[in-house]
Amino acid sequence: MKTTLITGASSGIGFELAHILADEKSDLILVARNKEKLLDLAENLKLKNAINVRVIAKDLSQLSEVKELVEELKNEHIHCLINNAGFGYFGPFNECQWKTTEDMMELNMTTLTYLTHCFLPKMLENSGGKILNVASVAGFLPGPNMAVYYATKAYVLHFSEAIAQELKGTGVTVTALCPGPTESQFMDVSGMGESKLVKGRKLPTSKEVAEYGYKAMMRGQHVAIHGWGNYMLSVLPRLFPRRLITMVVGIIQQK
Numbered sequence: 455m456k457t458t459l460i461t462g463a464s465s466g467i468g469f470e471l472a473h474i475l476a477d478e479k480s481d482l483i484l485v486a487r488n489k490e491k492l493l494d495l496a497e498n499l500k501l502k503n504a505i506n507v508r509v510i511a512k513d514l515s516q517l518s519e520v521k522e523l524v525e526e527l528k529n530e531h532i533h534c535l536i537n538n539a540g541f542g543y544f545g546p547f548n549e550c551q552w553k554t555t556e557d558m559m560e561l562n563m564t565t566l567t568y569l570t571h572c573f574l575p576k577m578l579e580n581s582g583g584k585i586l587n588v589a590s591v592a593g594f595l596p597g598p599n600m601a602v603y604y605a606t607k608a609y610v611l612h613f614s615e616a617i618a619q620e621l622k623g624t625g626v627t628v629t630a631l632c633p634g635p636t637e638s639q640f641m642d643v644s645g646m647g648e649s650k651l652v653k654g655r656k657l658p659t660s661k662e663v664a665e666y667g668y669k670a671m672m673r674g675q676h677v678a679i680h681g682w683g684n685y686m687l688s689v690l691p692r693l694f695p696r697r698l699i700t701m702v703v704g705i706i707q708q709k
């Protein structure tokens with residue numbers, strides 16, 4: 455039986471990925487802060503699929519807690535690592551609270567990189583493994599009114615692509631999943647639900663995005679952009695001056 459570690463499994467895309475992996479009969483380790491939600495999910499998945507599901511509640515924006523998680527898992531062989539936990543922060547940079555900004559950078563970038571660094575060696579020893587890093591179409595663009603979030607996703611995208619190339623031929627694949635705006639708690643947590651970009655728009659569901667990401671991970675695709683509209687957004691910076699693109703993103707991301 456294979457084991458999958460999913461961060462941010464208590465809601466949205468991570469929650470749906472947990473269902474998909476459970477249907478594929480993978481044992482699961484589910485991590486997020488909300489222990490009750492994780493326990494509910496674990497009970498459901500165990501009943502339905504006869505798999506082992508372990509729940510570990512941690513605040514992954516705190517490196518000390520990330521290190522505790524790694525220590526708890528030091529004897530586990532993680533076959534599949536899904537670095538999904540992340541959040542956004544909507545608003546002009548000068549109005550953003552530093553603590554929230556710092557936590558977002560820690561969670562979206564440092565934790566993802568650290569967990570990859572910790573679990574990759576065993577995957578390489580076993581000549582196989584899958585890593586899915588949830589980036590965003592935001593990773594292709596500068597994002598006025600969400601400047602730091604967009605920049606964290608550019609990091610995730612470039613980091614993932616680079617190590618995917620380094621790992622070619624090892625049996626370990628790395629996929630950067632790049633959703634566009636998606637229906638989940640993300641909109642409320644980030645405050646982005648108020649922006650022109652998403653307000654009143656029908657968004658893809660977390661389930662659709664999770665299914666797309668799972669298939670891309672299984673194929674070992676390096677970058678997986680969900681939806682043709684998001685694909686078009688991702689190529690814009692190659693077709694038009696960066697300054698123009700930044701201005702347009704700034705306009706559609708106003709309240």
Ligand SMILES: NC(=O)c1ccc[n+]([C@@H]2O[C@H](COP(=O)([O-])OP(=O)(O)OC[C@H]3O[C@@H](n4cnc5c(N)ncnc54)[C@H](OP(=O)(O)O)[C@@H]3O)[C@@H](O)[C@H]2O)c1
Nearest residue numbers: 462464465466467486487488514540590635636638639640
């Ligand atoms: N929704 C979108 O429009 C969209 C678009 C592109 C990319 N993404 C990316 O997709 C990923 C999943 O987001 P989602 O849309 O599914 O949003 P979501 O519904 O808000 O889910 C985020 C998950 O991350 C966990 N999380 C947040 N902060 C955490 C922390 N400090 N420590 C541990 N876990 C934490 C949350 O659990 P707890 O609150 O229980 O900790 C939750 O399980 C994120 O990386 C996001 O950046 C989302």
